[in-house]
Amino acid sequence: MNAGARRARKIVRELRREAREGELNVVSLIDIFAILVFYLLVNALVVEILPSPKALQLPESIAKEDPKQTVLILITPEDIIVDTKRVMSTADAAASTTTVLPDLKYKLNEETLMQVDGAGAGQLTRGDVNIMADKSIPFHVLKKVMATCSDTRFAKISLAVIEKEGAEAL
Known part of the structure; x- marks a missing residue:
């Protein structure tokens, strides 16, 4: 080669x-x-986040408890919405002379009743409800919504808020 x-x-x-x-x-x-x-x-799949409409401005709080997946009531300046379905207008709720709102009560009564853990056979509840209300909503409207929730046998009523800045130190 x-x-x-x-x-x-x-x-x-x-x-x-x-x-x-x-x-x-x-x-x-x-x-x-x-x-x-x-x-x-x-x-x-582990994280539970409540929907946050852009038009809603939540109040601030120092509460630390995470929200649970429950019935959700949105109170905007225009409407009251239960699980994405409009129930009534906020103006109608404010104008109502009764403490229990009939349209909201009708919608909340669609939720099923369940037995209370560790209680007698006659004690039934609808579980928990989360209320997300704009901070501009008058308290008397919020009070009527909460009264309607307790009248329809919800065991626990929670208000959604935004954590305040500097709340970690408390």
């Missing part, structure tokens, strides 16, 4: 070796991304 052919073969071998060194093993990257996606899917 002549020296030129050997040199050519040596150059070809070096080029092949350099090409192999640049390879990237994507199997391990796929495994890492699969684990990451699985982790994000599992943890995304």
